[in-house]
Amino acid sequence: MPKQVLDVGNCGYDHSSLKNLIERNFDAKVLQSHGPTDTLKMLREQSFALVVINRKLDRDHSDGMDILKDMKADEQLQDIPVLLLSNFEDAQANAQEVGAVPGFGKRDLGKETTLKKLQPYLG
Known part of the structure; x- marks a missing residue:
């Protein structure tokens, strides 16, 4: 059974790029949520190997x-x-601190x- 990844808060283009990258290279399925309410609901109802959150x-x-x-x-x-999707090094550092x-x-x-x-989460 493929692992599940939750993509949080990306636009359609970026979601498609992330989904294609993950599903082409790993036995994984990427689902999408858009904000706190639907994200937390999905996380409580399903099992995810990784969550990717847009900054x-x-x-x-x-x-x-x-x-x-x-x-x-x-x-x-x-x-x-959980990993943060951001080009900004300071945002990456803040996310890791949390x-x-x-x-x-991107x-x-x-x-x-x-x-x-x-690889460590989806391989």
């Missing part, structure tokens, strides 16, 4: 870090690996280093 959510431009913080504060969800695994930016989607970052 700024496409739907309302709210901060994806808020969802990361909510997950890490929730006993049921805190052990799910408990995220090392993430990557401009890194086609790079070998990105696949290596995903």
